[in-house]
Amino acid sequence: MKRLAHDVGLLLLTGVLAVSATFAWRHWTGPAITSAEKQLQSSQRLAVLPEGSFDNQPLDNPLPRPAAQRPNSHILAAYRATLAGKPSAIILVTQTQGYAGPIVLSVAIATDGRLIGSQVVEQQESPGLGARVGDPQLHWLGQFENRQLNDHWALKRDHGDFDQLAGATVTSRAVIAALQEALSYFDEQRSVLLENATHE
Numbered sequence: 001m002k003r004l005a006h007d008v009g010l011l012l013l014t015g016v017l018a019v020s021a022t023f024a025w026r027h028w029t030g031p032a033i034t035s036a037e038k039q040l041q042s043s044q045r046l047a048v049l050p051e052g053s054f055d056n057q058p059l060d061n062p063l064p065r066p067a068a069q070r071p072n073s074h075i076l077a078a079y080r081a082t083l084a085g086k087p088s089a090i091i092l093v094t095q096t097q098g099y100a101g102p103i104v105l106s107v108a109i110a111t112d113g114r115l116i117g118s119q120v121v122e123q124q125e126s127p128g129l130g131a132r133v134g135d136p137q138l139h140w141l142g143q144f145e146n147r148q149l150n151d152h153w154a155l156k157r158d159h160g161d162f163d164q165l166a167g168a169t170v171t172s173r174a175v176i177a178a179l180q181e182a183l184s185y186f187d188e189q190r191s192v193l194l195e196n197a198t199h200e
Contacts (some may be wrong), residue, residue: 023194045079045091048108048117054081054088065192069078070181072096072174076104087111087194090186093121096178099170100124103133107182111194115147118179130171140165144179149187153180 045059060078064077068167071094081089092107101124108116118141120134125190147153153176154160155169165172186193 007180022122038183042120044119045093045106048106048119049081049089049093051151053116054083056080056082057114058082058091066185066189070094070178070185073178075182075185080193081108089116090193092182092185094178094182096174098123098125098133098174099130100126103171103174104180105175105178105182106180109183109186113148113183113187114192115144115179115183117141117145125168125171128167130165130168133165133171133175141175144176147179147183149180149183155178 005062009025058081061079063078063080063103066078069075073094075092077093079091080087081091088111090109090111092109093104094107095102095104098101102122103120104122106121107117110116120141120183123133125131125133133140135191140163147161152160153162155162155164155172157164158173160173160176162176165175
């Protein structure tokens with residue numbers, strides 16, 4: 001009986017120590033993990049801006065939450081990049097529905113309404129197909145650089161200007177619609193997005 005009580009006590013002590021060690025490990029690594037995730041998110045969102053095109057910290061001062069939304073996408077956040085106190089670009093973070101789930105994009109738009117660049121921040125598309133939407137080697141998103149709202153925002157097969165991502169028609173159409181709607185949002189909200197930039 002004493003042996004059983006000893007074994008149970010030892011088992012309980014081991015369990016308490018394991019749980020305590022787990023909590024201590026989470027407490028110790030939690031801030032580092034959170035910081036790393038924030039840095040990754042920042043680098044993904046700012047990667048759409050050319051080097052040297054801004055000298056502020058755009059993500060530290062988000063613009064007011066966007067009011068007007070789009071039919072096929074949802075503007076999640078907006079940031080203003082400045083250079084020497086003047087606006088150089090607006091970064092919009094937008095979400096659209098892809099084939100397998102939401103696709104979140106970071107989109108940089110120049111003050112003249114031209115699309116500077118775009119990058120996939122999150123996606124759940126099919127591996128080898130729609131998931132290649134953000135593949136830097138494929139550079140499919142590169143075809144949208146320097147495009148404007150009045151271009152033909154559709155696939156070539158739909159009488160538009162853009163190539164399809166092979167085997168991923170739904171993904172391609174969703175991203176094209178989201179980029180067009182980001183430009184449309186910028187065009188409608190230009191004065192709000194660019195105002196008071198000299199005080200940042």
